[in-house]
Amino acid sequence: MSSAGAAPPGRFGELRLDGVGRRFAGKDALVELDLTIRAGEFIALLGPSGCGKSTALNCLAGLLPLTTGSIWQDERRIDTLPAEKRGFGMVFQSYALFPHMSVRRNIAFGLQMRKLPRAEVRRRTEEGVRLVQLEEHADKLPGQLSGGQQQRVAIARAVVLEPSLVLMDEPLSNLDAKLRLEMRTEIRRLHQSLGLTTVYVTHDQEEALSLADRLVVLRHGRVQQVGTPEQLHARPVNWHVADFMGFRNLMELEAAHVSGTGVDAEVAVRGEGLTLLGTATAAVSAGDRVVAAVRPEDVLVVEDAGGDNRIAATVEVVEYQGRELAVEVRTAAGRALHLRTERRLAPGDEVALTVERERLLVYPLAPGEQAPAPLVDAVTT
Amino acid sequence: MSLTVERTDPTPTGPRDPGLSHRLAERGIDRTLLLLLPAVLFVALLFVYPFGYGLQLSFAPAEGGPLASYAAFFSDPYQRNTIWITLGLALPAALLNVLASVPIAYKMRGRFRGKRLLTIVLVVPITLGTVLTAQGLLNFLGPAGWFNKAVVGLGLADAPVQLVNNYWGVFFSLVITGFPFAFLLILSYLSGIDPTLEQAAATLGADWTQRFRRITLPLLAPGLATTFCLAFVLAFSVFPSAVLVGNPAGETRVLALAAYQAAYEQYDYSLASAIAMVMGAVELLVIAVVLLWRSRLYAGSTGGKG
Structure with a gap:
């Protein structure tokens, strides 16, 4: 060396x-x-x-x-x-x-x-x-x-x-x-x-x-x-980097409630019929437009539909990837989400999903900034 | 005989035919070959037949044995020297055209503003006939031309420099008409060389002369050889400019002129054909030497796309 x-x-x-x-x-x-x-x-x-x-x-x-x-x-x-x-x-x-x-x-x-x-x-x-x-x-x-x-x-x-x-x-x-x-x-x-x-x-x-x-x-x-x-x-610094680093799930939501200040504050985000708890990556205040980002491997399938940070969805596409399956699900609001699981899911299955608060990163969206992947295909399906 | 009879195909004629046509098609023999017919006819009628006729004629002189025309040509220094006169014009002109094209094409292979205009200017002489070029040369380089007026006017020479109606007039004419061909060919060969090869050489510490000598030139050399052959053939058959801006009775009495005089001034078709055959043989010899050298070079991919 x-x-x-x-x-x-x-x-x-x-x-x-x-x-x-x-x-x-x-x-x-x-x-x-x-x-x-x-x-x-x-x-x-x-x-x-x-x-x-x-x-x-x-x-x-x-x-x-x-x-x-x-x-x-x-x-x-x-x-x-x-x-x-x-x-x-x-x-x-x-x-x-x-x-x-x-x-x-x-x-x-x-x-x-x-x-x-x-x-x-x-x-x-x-x-x-x-x-x-x-x-x-x-x-x-x-x-x-x-x-x-x-x-x-x-x-x-x-x-x-x-x-x-x-x-x-x-x-x-x-x-x-x-x-x-x-x-x-x-x-x-x-x-x-x-x-x-x-x-x-x-x-x-x-x-x-x-x-x-x-x-x-x-x-x-x-x-x-x-x-x-x-x-x-x-910890990608913005949602563009997050997108590039494998945070395939990017949702444009609204900050409903912020407890704490600045980075690592707990943020409740709302929209598309969901309310989720996440972690702020920068200063966010209630009412801001935000992007919530999570990796497919951090979206977990759970048995009980009740509890915090729950997302109800329907399985749409299943890709076999050896030990795991790569699954695309769609929420009631039409948002496509990607996850990886060892469970043998099949298209049409109703599943309950959850994300840990630390794994859901919340990025403020600058005024006028284009949101990632808006819900366009929700209408067509 | 009996052996072949025993070995005939056991299956009768019917299903054998598709098998045969299939096997032929795999070797590239199928009906699309018929598309070659017009070209084959064209070559046969306009090249093979006239060539064979001329060859036959060269061995059938009006008097003497079959080789009498060749003997007449080679025994007469006035005739024999036309070979050296023609080579003395065509070899340097082709060489200069190729060598002058390389640096210009090398500089012009990238993209830059005005490239199209410059290419047009360089290529325009193709569209000018030899006669027009000769006319221009006479006006420009002649004893009363602009060039000599300028030379004398500036006091660089006491009397006009003789640049036309001699070797140099023909040489200039060959360069003007032959350069665009050489340039276009070399430009396309150069564009086929992947520019990242030179970048790679640069990062390995090669300055531009080393990059040119070690990378570009070896990859370009086969193209240079081909271009030289074409430029040489073009220059070797020089005829109009040898008459118009040369000295057709002396130092620019080229082979084509000798053949013309034999045919249409002496009406000795056999001698004219013999001269034409000699011309062809000399050309083939030069090309063979160049291609032999070329075959020893690397001639594979040059990394370029397309």
């Missing part, structure tokens, strides 16, 4: 993005990104497509000039350097392997560009080949490899230089589900063994949560939240 003390040349203590922004043809793709990356950290930039995460990565790599802001490697400003002078490794979504070079020559390319002695190039290339277990394929052209093998070559090519920062742009999105899981473990294992500082772009929240030390959630080019996987998983 890298320590601050005997850092090899090119290594840094921290990398600071200072108000980084990028415009394309008058449209903001990335606005005011402030982020400090510590050496050895694994950062995931997370967000839906078009949120600016790839723009941020390309700005970091030097493939896109910044419109505003600056990037600092310790006390050295680097956003004015071209990509080839930054010494960052990058793994592209399309892998971008050189099609006319063998696996070995692909991996050796960066070492040769550094004008290292021939013996060292050879030694480190072989190390790289071994690191991603491609010894048998080292003399093949990329076109003769499978997607997963190409991905491994791309990773080896980037990390063999021992770059001060590795950038990965959705590296797993072109792989099938099984390979994706394997490569995810492999990337995590590489990060643990080499300790390379990594910035990883993805739209897959599960991938980001499982890989990263810290996550940066972006939306419309703006940072929504920066935090550890636990923080993001448990």
